[in-house]
Amino acid sequence: MKRLFTNMGWLLGGRGINAVLSLVYLALATRTLGLESFGYFAAIVALGQVVTGIANFQTWQFIVRWGANGDASGAAEQAVREVTGFAIALDMVSVAVGIALSALLVWSVPLWLPLPDDLLALTFAYCIVSLLAIRSTPIGLLRVNFAYATATAAEAVQPIVRASGAVLAWLFMPTVTGFVLAYAAAEIAVAAALWIAAARKERIDLGALSLRRIPARHRDAWRFVVSTNLSGSLTIAGKQVLILLVGTFGGAALLGGFRVASQLGQALVALAQTVSKAILPELVHARENALVIARRMANIALVGGVIAVLVALFFGRWGLEAIAGDEFRGFYWAMVILAIAGAVELVGASLESLLVSAGRAHVSFVVRAIPTLLALVLLDTAIDWNGAKGAAFAVLGSSSLAVIGFYVAIINMQQIRILVEPEGEGLETGSEGGIEAMDESTGGPLPPRP
Incomplete structure (x- = not known):
C-alpha cells in the first residue's frame, strides 16, 4: 500500500500539472474561437482520439502482466524483452490500421458531422500525428519498473507544450488550425519524451519484434x-x-x-x-x-x-x-x-x-x-x-x-x-x-x- 500511494502521488502530481495548464489552453481556445469554432476544434481533436482509441492496443497492460513476474522458463529480463517486442509489433499494426480508419472517417465526415470542408485535410493530418504519437508501450516499460517519477516528468511535457502552443496560437494564429497545431506538437513531444525515458530504463531490442513468441508462451494472450x-x-x-x-x-x-x-x-x-x-x-x-x-x-x-x-x-x-x-x-x-x-x-x-x-x-x-x-x-x-x-x-x-x-x-x-x-x-x-x-x-x- 505504501508503494501504491507513492506511485499514485507521482501520477496525481502529474495530473495536477496537467489540470492547471489545461485551464490555460482551454481558456485561450474557448475565448479566442467562440462557441461554434471551438466546436470544430473539439470535433477534430475527438476524431483523432477516436482513431487512436480504436486502433491502439493497451500494450502497457501486456507489459505489466507478462513482464512483471517473468515466466516459468526464463528470467524477468527476458520476459520484458519479449513482451516489449510483442508490444512494439502491435503498435505497428495499430498505425497501419489507424491510417486506413482515419481515411474512412474523414471521407465520411461531411455525411454526419458539422465540420467545414476546408478543415478536412487538417483533420486527417491530426489523426495521423495522433497515431504516430502512440505511447502505451513506453508507459508500460516505465510502470513495470515502478518508475512513476520518471513517467510523470516525461508526461509533463504534453501540457507544457500544449499551453505554450496555445499562447502562440492566440498571438499569431488565432484560428482552429493554430490550436490544432498546438495539440499536434504536444502529442509528438510527449511521445518522444516517454520513449527516451523508457529506453534509459530498458534496452529496446528491435530484434525481439514478434507477434508469435508471447502467444506461444501464454495460451490466453490473444484473448x-x-x-x-x-x-x-x-x-x-x-x-x-x-x-x-x-x-x-x-x-x-x-x-x-x-x-x-x-x-x-x-x-x-x-x-x-x-x-x-x-x-x-x-x-x-x-x-x-x-x-x-x-x-x-x-x-x-x-x-x-x-x-x-x-x-x-x-x-x-x-x-x-x-x-x-x-x-x-x-x-x-x-x-x-x-x-x-x-x-x-x-x-x-x-x-x-x-x-x-x-x-x-x-x-x-x-x-x-x-x-x-x-x-x-x-x-x-x-x-x-x-x-x-x-x-x-x-x-x-x-x-x-x-x-x-x-x-x-x-x-x-x-x-x-x-x-x-x-x-x-x-x-x-x-x-x-x-x-x-x-x-x-x-x-x-x-x-x-x-
Whole structure:
C-alpha cells in the first residue's frame, strides 16, 4: 500500500500539472474561437482520439502482466524483452490500421458531422500525428519498473507544450488550425519524451519484434490482447464518439459547449484512469492481497468523488464562466451531471483493474460495452429531451451501469470469495487472497495446495 500511494502521488502530481495548464489552453481556445469554432476544434481533436482509441492496443497492460513476474522458463529480463517486442509489433499494426480508419472517417465526415470542408485535410493530418504519437508501450516499460517519477516528468511535457502552443496560437494564429497545431506538437513531444525515458530504463531490442513468441508462451494472450483493446476502445473512443454524436444531433455549438462541460466535469475520469494505472501493477504483483487493495482504493475513491462533486456543484458555475466565458454558462448543469459520472468512474476504477489483473479483461469489456452502446443509442432521444443535460445523463447512466456490472462480476468470480469476518469488519479471501494463483506458462490456475 505504501508503494501504491507513492506511485499514485507521482501520477496525481502529474495530473495536477496537467489540470492547471489545461485551464490555460482551454481558456485561450474557448475565448479566442467562440462557441461554434471551438466546436470544430473539439470535433477534430475527438476524431483523432477516436482513431487512436480504436486502433491502439493497451500494450502497457501486456507489459505489466507478462513482464512483471517473468515466466516459468526464463528470467524477468527476458520476459520484458519479449513482451516489449510483442508490444512494439502491435503498435505497428495499430498505425497501419489507424491510417486506413482515419481515411474512412474523414471521407465520411461531411455525411454526419458539422465540420467545414476546408478543415478536412487538417483533420486527417491530426489523426495521423495522433497515431504516430502512440505511447502505451513506453508507459508500460516505465510502470513495470515502478518508475512513476520518471513517467510523470516525461508526461509533463504534453501540457507544457500544449499551453505554450496555445499562447502562440492566440498571438499569431488565432484560428482552429493554430490550436490544432498546438495539440499536434504536444502529442509528438510527449511521445518522444516517454520513449527516451523508457529506453534509459530498458534496452529496446528491435530484434525481439514478434507477434508469435508471447502467444506461444501464454495460451490466453490473444484473448487478453483483443479484450483489453476493446475495453480501451470503449473507455477512450466511446466517450469521444459520444461527444461527436452530440455534434451530429445538436450542431457544432452544442458540441463545443458539451466538450467544455465534459473536460471540466469529468476531470475525475482522468483521475480514475490514474488510479487504474497505479493499482494494476500492484494487483498483478500482490495477488494475495488484490481484493483488499481494490476494496480500500474504492472506499478512498468514494470519499474523493463526493468531495469533487460538491466542489463542482458550489463552485462550478463560477469556474465555467471564469475559464470559458459567458457564452458557455448554459452548460453548468451538464458539467455537474458529468462530475457525478466522473465520481462513479472513480469508484469503479479499482474494480475494473481487479477484473483485468485476474485475467478477466473480456468480462470487463462486456460489462463496459453494453451500457456504452445503450448510451449511444439513446443519445439522440436524450438531446431532444434536454439538450446538453440529456447527453450528460446518458453518460451518467452508462457509467453507473458499468460500475454496478464490475461489482456484480467480481462477486460472481469463482476465484474470489468474499467472507464477512465474525466482527463484521474486513474481508478474507481464502488461501490465495481472493484471486486464484495463475500458472504463467499455461495461463491457467495452479493446482490447489496440499
